[in-house]
Amino acid sequence: MFELDVQSRKPIYEQLMDKIKELMISEVLQEHNQLPSVRILAQKLTINPNTIQKAYKQLELDGYIYTLPGKGNFVAPPKTLKNSLKEEKIKSELAKVLAEALYIGIDKNEIYKLVKEISALAKGGES
Template identity: 85%
Template sequence: MFELDVQSRRPIYEQLMDNFKELMINEVLQEHNQLPSIRILAQELEINPNTIQKAYKQLESDGYIYTLPGKGNFVAPPESIKNPLKEEKIRNELTKVLSEAIYIGIDKHEIYKLVKDISPLAKEGDS
């Protein structure tokens, strides 16, 4: 379920966060689904529980999950993640990546197709 590279220079908690975000984006984890407990996940992944705790705290800070005391951590609804600074950062990153893609010769129709393939919402928006 999780791909962690202990040889990577990227911290394990960041890799874990990316894995959770990917599961949420691909709707494997849907809103209000409960996440595994820190203790159980630490045992399964054979990593320090403090690493899981750090990832969960950052995911909560970013709005991806919420905590119910005594019950655990849950996936937040996508609309709760809305953050103007985060949106601006993503727009800037997309602009940079798309500009580079066009510069190296990737056809704009291929880029449009990628966007359609990524998001069912993009397909609906074309009508």
């Protein structure tokens, strides 16, 4: 379920966060599903539990998961992710990437096609 690249320059906790987000977007992890406990995931991935705790904490701060004391960590409903600051950050990053893509010569029709493909994969995506 979780594969991490220990040779990557990207920190392990960020890789874990990205993987969890990817699983949420592809609906492998659905809202209110319980995530593996820190201890179990640490044993499975053979990494320090503090690394997993850091990833979970950041995901919670970003609104992707929520914690129930004594119960564990769960996938948050998508509505709770609707945060105007987060939305503006994503739009800004997307604008930079699109500007760079156009600058290096990627055709805008190819970009539209990619957006449509991604929209079709994401639940509730608009074509």
